[in-house]
Amino acid sequence: MDNQFALSQMKVAVVDDHDLVREGMTAILASRNVNNVAKFSTAMSLVDQLDAGAEFDFYIIDLEMPDLDGFVLIEMIRARNPVAHIIVSTVHDEIWTLRKLLARDVNAIIYKSGEGNEIITAIEEILKGNNYYCEDVHKALKIADDSSLYPSTRELEVLYQISQGKTSREIAAAMFVTENTVEAHRKALFTKLGAVNVADLIVKAIEKGYIKKGGVIR
Amino acid sequence: MDNQFALSQMKVAVVDDHDLVREGMTAILASRNVNNVAKFSTAMSLVDQLDAGAEFDFYIIDLEMPDLDGFVLIEMIRARNPVAHIIVSTVHDEIWTLRKLLARDVNAIIYKSGEGNEIITAIEEILKGNNYYCEDVHKALKIADDSSLYPSTRELEVLYQISQGKTSREIAAAMFVTENTVEAHRKALFTKLGAVNVADLIVKAIEKGYIKKGGVIR
DNA sequence: GAAAAAACTACGGAAATCCGTAATTGACAA
DNA sequence: TTGTCAATTACGGATTTCCGTAGTTTTTTC
Numbered sequence: 480m481d482n483q484f485a486l487s488q489m490k491v492a493v494v495d496d497h498d499l500v501r502e503g504m505t506a507i508l509a510s511r512n513v514n515n516v517a518k519f520s521t522a523m524s525l526v527d528q529l530d531a532g533a534e535f536d537f538y539i540i541d542l543e544m545p546d547l548d549g550f551v552l553i554e555m556i557r558a559r560n561p562v563a564h565i566i567v568s569t570v571h572d573e574i575w576t577l578r579k580l581l582a583r584d585v586n587a588i589i590y591k592s593g594e595g596n597e598i599i600t601a602i603e604e605i606l607k608g609n610n611y612y613c614e615d616v617h618k619a620l621k622i623a624d625d626s627s628l629y630p631s632t633r634e635l636e637v638l639y640q641i642s643q644g645k646t647s648r649e650i651a652a653a654m655f656v657t658e659n660t661v662e663a664h665r666k667a668l669f670t671k672l673g674a675v676n677v678a679d680l681i682v683k684a685i686e687k688g689y690i691k692k693g694g695v696i697r
Numbered sequence: 698m699d700n701q702f703a704l705s706q707m708k709v710a711v712v713d714d715h716d717l718v719r720e721g722m723t724a725i726l727a728s729r730n731v732n733n734v735a736k737f738s739t740a741m742s743l744v745d746q747l748d749a750g751a752e753f754d755f756y757i758i759d760l761e762m763p764d765l766d767g768f769v770l771i772e773m774i775r776a777r778n779p780v781a782h783i784i785v786s787t788v789h790d791e792i793w794t795l796r797k798l799l800a801r802d803v804n805a806i807i808y809k810s811g812e813g814n815e816i817i818t819a820i821e822e823i824l825k826g827n828n829y830y831c832e833d834v835h836k837a838l839k840i841a842d843d844s845s846l847y848p849s850t851r852e853l854e855v856l857y858q859i860s861q862g863k864t865s866r867e868i869a870a871a872m873f874v875t876e877n878t879v880e881a882h883r884k885a886l887f888t889k890l891g892a893v894n895v896a897d898l899i900v901k902a903i904e905k906g907y908i909k910k911g912g913v914i915r
Numbered sequence: 916g917a918a919a920a921a922a923c924t925a926c927g928g929a930a931a932t933c934c935g936t937a938a939t940t941g942a943c944a945a
Numbered sequence: 946t947t948g949t950c951a952a953t954t955a956c957g958g959a960t961t962t963c964c965g966t967a968g969t970t971t972t973t974t975c
Binding site for chain 1: 715716717718719720721722723724725809810811812813814859860861862864892893894895896897898899900903908
């Protein structure tokens with residue numbers, strides 16, 4: 480089987496609300512003779528097409544879209560096309576996001592900041608029967624698996640409460656534990672994130688993706 | 698003078714280290730028959746070309762590049778081509794970024810998240826002799842001009858230091874003022890951002906774009 | 916079923932924060 | 946020129962954070 484030939488035969492759906500990204504992705508695919516590309520600026524427009532009988536070999540999707548949560552979209556695609564090859568192109572390196580994507584067994588994860596032809600590599604690997612996760616994903620997961628650096632669930636709960644402006648006393652009340660316990664978790668967070676005070680803690684937590692802006696940690 | 702004709706005649710330089718953005722921008726320009734586009738993945742590769750005698754009508758540049766600060770690039774372009782039309786395409790909505798861009802009198806500011814053909818609008822406006830700043834820029838500046846909500850320069854300096862994990866005492870030493878002064882600025886920040894403590898202050902400051910989150914993200 | 920990790924509790928004390936309130940100086944604008 | 950505003954300084958006191966150290970209980974994992 481000629482790989483180059485197989486690649487150019489693929490039907491691809493690109494879902495991204497950013498014009499720039501959508502056009503860029505299409506241009507990169509076109510440079511490898513992948514011309515059968517359908518562009519969608521909203522999640523629902525793709526779902527509508529699928530319900531109307533459309534089928535694609537690859538779905539390149541963004542996680543943040545105005546009309547639908549990316550994870551919901553993944554499940555909607557899978558419901559309509561169980562063997563769908565799903566490639567997630569994102570800017571999120573939060574460990575939660577990655578874990579949720581792996582749990583949903585997406586076929587590839589690449590960052591938008593990566594090299595353009597990484598998308599080609601991803602498609603080729605999937606055609607060979609492999610999954611493709613970019614280098615930074617592997618790195619993030621490696622760090623996360625090192626529990627000496629990665630906060631526990633309980634600690635992340637405290638972290639979230641801190642980010643909401645709660646004091647240790649308030650957090651203790653909300654979590655039904657003593658203030659001492661909260662202080663212990665707080666202490667663990669400091670050492671694990673290498674922070675010197677709350678301000679530093681919050682900055683580092685956001686940098687490392689433990690807190691999303693305005694979001695909930697799951 | 699036919700505007701459509703003028704547009705398609707333009708020589709454009711696109712500088713962005715992201716493959717996706719560079720290709721996307723080029724594709725959008727091509728859709729309006731702007732085909733004389735040179736792509737640069739680093740700032741210095743453009744500067745080298747300029748030194749070798751190249752000239753462009755429009756420079757579409759990103760602010761964050763691995764090899765050179767965006768503001769430095771702007772000045773290097775202007776030094777080589779004083780009447781250069783510079784369009785900044787960015788993700789930064791921090792108010793001082795915008796202020797610095799306006800101070801350097803760039804011809805257009807657009808966000809990467811915006812509509813694709815906004816870049817066309819920008820070029821057309823510049824050809825008419827106007828500057829073009831996207832809607833969100835106007836909004837950000839409007840909020841910033843409401844001084845009752847917007848921190849002063851001095852307060853922003855303190856805010857930055859806080860985000861670096863510095864204590865009031867350390868900040869006072871660094872800024873050559875008393876601890877009391879720092880506390881006063883800190884207090885003003887709290888009321889202006891509506892924060893209840895440092896953790897909250899940092900979260901809100903990042904949300905509002907007063908602090909950029911350096912490092913890990915993207 | 917034992918070892919390891921996570922979760923919880925405790926406490927004393929130093930350091931830093933947060934709060935209210937108030938006053939002075941200099942610059943720039945109506 | 947008079948008034949507003951940014952920037953500065955001041956202080957006492959309550960609250961909260963931060964640090965070190967140390968122990969118990971529960972849950973997970975091999």
